[in-house]
Amino acid sequence: MKTSRLEAFSDGVIAIIITIMVLEMKIPHGTTLAELKPLTGTFLSYVLSFIYVGIYWNNHHHLFHVTKRVTGGILWANLHLLFWLSLFPFVTGWMGENHFTALPVALYGFVLLMASIAYWVLQSTISRDTKAGELLRSALGKDFKGKLSPLLYLCAIGFAFLQPWVSAFLYVATALMWLIPDRRYERALEVEASD
Amino acid sequence: MKTSRLEAFSDGVIAIIITIMVLEMKIPHGTTLAELKPLTGTFLSYVLSFIYVGIYWNNHHHLFHVTKRVTGGILWANLHLLFWLSLFPFVTGWMGENHFTALPVALYGFVLLMASIAYWVLQSTISRDTKAGELLRSALGKDFKGKLSPLLYLCAIGFAFLQPWVSAFLYVATALMWLIPDRRYERALEVEASD
Amino acid sequence: MKTSRLEAFSDGVIAIIITIMVLEMKIPHGTTLAELKPLTGTFLSYVLSFIYVGIYWNNHHHLFHVTKRVTGGILWANLHLLFWLSLFPFVTGWMGENHFTALPVALYGFVLLMASIAYWVLQSTISRDTKAGELLRSALGKDFKGKLSPLLYLCAIGFAFLQPWVSAFLYVATALMWLIPDRRYERALEVEASD
């Protein structure tokens, strides 16, 4: 089976997730700056989650660029990833509304952790089930970022109960790490093309 | 007519259904574990419905993989299926918020029942209206799961008024039954290809 | 320009409209049948609107099936149609919540009327701007349904202030009229193919 419908469905789900998060920013009733202020936390956590969902979409885009065929296992590994991403609006809203207090910050990290594990499972399933496996493995290389991120999320979950702002900093730092252009897939495809 | 636009539209509707269900998990105002606890029911019913909608998307994906042409009848049979799926967020939220009490559990089963009937109607319409009929029929075989599921939902509706947890168990069991990899379509396509 | 992106965007908007209408059915807090009863109006108006949006999607699907090229005028005529369709969730919820009283019923008819005019404008723009004009005109023929519907909506708006149930009957009757299979496009395409 081709990947087009799986990509279209994932695009749809991710597009909705990234957009409904903004609905957690409730419109204030007054019109003064003072009334906008309590929304700062919600806005900052929205920006952070927007970037994270953007990173996932980006990586998903690259991942399926080297995948040619879809198996039943890939379909479910993909749905599993979408499940954890679908919890972003909830944890984003909860963390933002409570201005980065302990438990919401830890739960945010937990969802990030589970999403990163789900992404890793999806990658492994594709690498095992399809002929794209070799290309994918050469593209990923040591997959340094993919291995470091869950560790950083684990640290952040721990720090949430001591200094939640350290956790917030770790979330931002991990996001920035992923924002650095990643040319692994392009390089692997070029290598393949030049063979 | 080709199936691509019908698939894109269905993907869109199913993607929205699977994502807005999470909106029923209202963000709690406090930040303690005690305040997360009342959400357990909503979360569990969300997970269950996510899996069900995922199963429907999966089956829809397989079904239209062997369908080449769309008729007016197929368009409406497909919209009929989407209608019942669109009621998932409502019944999921109601069942979850009330911690699996009788009537919400029965209504959840009723929507599952109607969706399974709508899926069966869609299958039959495709099998009758298109040349894919033969391929589809050979792929479905005796369609054991398709015939057993409505019966299980009917049982669950009955049990809802006696022991709602039995119904919940039946919903989970039926979902698991569908999660077992189903290679009917792959096999039928391989048989066709080898002819 | 090709029609694919316009179709994908319209599919997305229509898929969201048809799905968020269900959010107007607020989950009741109790679990008795008595608490579901006030939702009857909302449910019935949801079913009606689901069918109407389904009809529009169906007709849109057929219309762009004979359209090969998109112009700036078509883009905006299409957005104009989507605008009126986007008001469906609002008028559906208002009419349903108030159990089909005068003003909500009239406003519902007004949005139906404007949508049917917008559809007619879109049809005319395509027929004028593209080479598909001739094929489209032969497919539409006298466009009996397209001309009768706005008149029926006008009648229904009038009746809303006398006997709103007559209006509701007219809305249902008009929807049923459109549900009758419409083979104009198929026939026109067959005629063209056989030439």
Add this chain to the structure above:
Amino acid sequence: MKTSRLEAFSDGVIAIIITIMVLEMKIPHGTTLAELKPLTGTFLSYVLSFIYVGIYWNNHHHLFHVTKRVTGGILWANLHLLFWLSLFPFVTGWMGENHFTALPVALYGFVLLMASIAYWVLQSTISRDTKAGELLRSALGKDFKGKLSPLLYLCAIGFAFLQPWVSAFLYVATALMWLIPDRRYERALEVEASD
């Protein structure tokens, strides 16, 4: 990499933005004209934002029509644009609910300003990163509208604190300016084709 998935994802996000804005029009509880009246502001700001999002979709459609390849930079420039567009429902609702008072009107202008800058960044990234650069530059010409719009938004932000209705007028005027058919891309493509 091809542009198709980026276009599909953007279509999804824009379709959701344009549709969920209507959710800010809360259904009134009564059924009299008097109860609809407070919604006038919300409705007018909805119409304005619908047109703006429509313009952005239109321009996006044209822009990617001359873009053949997607780079990492383009992916993120596109997400940056979508981020600012995703704030439309919030500022539209706030401005509408408060009947065009100072701060909401200014914030609306700020989001318009940032979206226009984000669009300009996207354009520049495409023009720099891809071979379509030359075609795009010749299509844009002096990009008069693209340069004038941010200035008009800046003026409108200033006026918001003096005479918000002047700002509203500027928003409407800028939108109308973009509605005037823009044949730059068509012309550039024709020139290219005739070479």
